[in-house]
Amino acid sequence: MPTTKTLRTGSAQKRDAILDAARRLFIGDGFDRTSVDAVAAGAGVSKRTVYDYFGDKVTLLAAVVESAGKTLVATIDRTLTETLGGVTEAERLEDALVAFAEQIATQTLGSAEYATLLRLAHGLISLEGEILADEPEEAVAQRLAELADAGLLTAPDPRLAADHLIALTFSVVGNRYHSDVTPEKARPLLVAGVQAFLRAYRREA
Amino acid sequence: MPTTKTLRTGSAQKRDAILDAARRLFIGDGFDRTSVDAVAAGAGVSKRTVYDYFGDKVTLLAAVVESAGKTLVATIDRTLTETLGGVTEAERLEDALVAFAEQIATQTLGSAEYATLLRLAHGLISLEGEILADEPEEAVAQRLAELADAGLLTAPDPRLAADHLIALTFSVVGNRYHSDVTPEKARPLLVAGVQAFLRAYRREA
DNA sequence: ACTACACTACACCGTGCAGTGTAGTTTCTG
DNA sequence: CAGAAACTACACTGCACGGTGTAGTGTAGT
Secondary structure (H helix, E strand, C coil), rough: CCCCCCCCCCHHHHHHHHHHHHEEEEEEEHHCCHHHHHHHHHHHHHHHHHHHHHHCCHHHHHHHHHHHHHHHHHHHHHHHHHHHHHCCHHHHHHHHHHHHHHHHHCCCCHHHHHHHHHHHHHHHHHCEEEEEECCCHHHHHHHHHHHCCCCCECCHHHHHHHHHHHHHHHHHHHHCCCCCCCCHHHHHHHHHHHHHHHHHHHHHC | CCCCCCCCCHHHHHHHHHHHHHHHHHHHCCCCCCHHHHHHHHHHHCHHHHHHHHCHHHHHHHHHHHHHHHHHHHHHHHHHHHHHHCCCCHHHHHHHHHHHHHHHHHCCHHHHHHHHHHHCCCCCCCCCCHHHCCCCHHHHHHHHHHHHCCCCCCCCCCCHHHHHHHHHHHHHHHHHHCCCHHHHHHHHHHHHHHHHHHHHHHHCC
């Protein structure tokens, strides 16, 4: 049995299309309510191809989670640099954090979608990419540690601070508007969350 | 006649047993992966009785959510009174909030289970008990408003403060330990969350 | 042109499960 | 005791879906 098919030009595109459709449908309709036929149709591909690529439905879910995780971490890293890169003054910190939160909260593959995926996978996937499931938090933690070193924050436990920032922004938005998040509704909540975070973690003068 | 059977209302014990088994199984295995046969078996009742009581599976889920919501709100109200009832000094506020959070976070039908139920119901239930889905938050908000009136907190928007307290405690715990929460693991996180909350919302001297 | 392979279309199987119908048994009540 | 209501046991239908097998088509490389 040939385990790995020799990839053809354009094969990676089909794989991505399947992953994309699966992510969209899994998040929108749930894992069990999404049929593999629907995924195939959504990807413009035959069902057989889906099975040829991923073997079974659970493996497909695992691939979706892994792919989404990598994408999200990359996005977070990039966005952190864009928004918090050159911030050295306390005055600009709030705006920068709000900008970061707004990006990640309202992105197509943002914190909400990833959280949903992790919940779908929970219990079905025998923790392979699970160890890196909290990479997003770690990325934020590292950046907060740098801000603390720069004297802008007091964060003895950066990972905890990251969890708190995430909770005050993404979790609050997620709890209020369970799936249908719009930038307009999210923004005031994000601003308030960042302000509360800064009240708790700002470096005292 | 294909008329609708008038749903039976007697024997509240059996009804509760069904609700209980359904909640346990829905939360543990998910809605789609839980068969009505399993619910009936778990409740020690015939499948037919389940259908006589609740009509169909989605209606059963709705009943579970409504029942759990009422129970949770009652528990929250009681626990809030027990822990925060006579608190008028800032020194005792932290311990009281931690005690409250610990109760609700580790209870059998606590914040985590209710959040899971709301997610299961989301999209399946045409918002009947949905309007009261944020009653828990409102209950906390009301109590925080009282604490603000007593001069212990600064909370211009009590509902927002409640969302932040909930996020800093229950959401953080839920994000880290997705389903398997033990009091031992939760406690330090809850203490840290309450402390962060107080840093953000304490009345400045 | 030949071969190898990615891919599709489609039929097909097995199964698990929602929901129903019903006959028979227990239990409550007048 | 009589009769109704609650409940069980069980058989049964219909369907959706996961997964497979296969014959055939398009396409790339030699």
